[in-house]
Amino acid sequence: MGRKRKAVEITQFKDNTPKRDRGRPWRVKAGETYGRAQNYRGIFEVIWDRFGPALSKAQTVEEVVEAIKEHGRPYDQTFEPLAGLIFQVLREPTFPARPNSQKRFLADSLGAFGVVSPRRSRDICAEERAKDQRKHRIIRYEYYVECSCGYEGPSKDRACRNCGAGIPASLFG
Numbered sequence: 333m334g335r336k337r338k339a340v341e342i343t344q345f346k347d348n349t350p351k352r353d354r355g356r357p358w359r360v361k362a363g364e365t366y367g368r369a370q371n372y373r374g375i376f377e378v379i380w381d382r383f384g385p386a387l388s389k390a391q392t393v394e395e396v397v398e399a400i401k402e403h404g405r406p407y408d409q410t411f412e413p414l415a416g417l418i419f420q421v422l423r424e425p426t427f428p429a430r431p432n433s434q435k436r437f438l439a440d441s442l443g444a445f446g447v448v449s450p451r452r453s454r455d456i457c458a459e460e461r462a463k464d465q466r467k468h469r470i471i472r473y474e475y476y477v478e479c480s481c482g483y484e485g486p487s488k489d490r491a492c493r494n495c496g497a498g499i500p501a502s503l504f505g
């Protein structure tokens with residue numbers, strides 16, 4: 333994971349969002365964008381019931397800030413610097429109507445911190461998510477066993493493939 337260092341886009345930008353890497357050219361890494369979006373999705377799962385409706389009523393950036401302060405706790409510090417960007421996303425014609433879709437849409441839009449457009453951020457997240465889902469995972473595993481029946485080889489359903497003797501718990505350490 334840590335090896336993947338493909339920067340999807342390299343963008344120079346004026347640092348008007350508060351950030352650690354001040355002064356350095358800001359690179360949008362797909363993995364980081366996606367990681368942040370996933371994190372926001374998790375947060376929205378928790379607070380959207382109150383945060384979502386408050387956001388949808390906001391008519392100005394200031395009102396977004398108010399919604400964040402009032403209903404975004406304890407994550408208000410996280411989202412306050414993104415208020416302008418959030419407002420922009422809320423006003424997109426494609427902003428979904430259903431709460432579940434809204435959370436995901438906003439989270440993915442914010443993933444890139446506004447360094448690239450919300451639209452591009454969503455695309456990056458979609459690509460990374462698809463990649464994630466294509467990754468192979470171990471869904472079942474067996475052991476190499478030596479049984480007193482004489483069988484030696486991979487177990488079957490964690491038992492001797494020949495006689496069915498179970499692997500005793502005492503052997504797991």
Ligand SMILES: [Zn+2]
Pocket residue numbers: 479480481482483492493494495496497
């Ligand atoms: Zn056996």
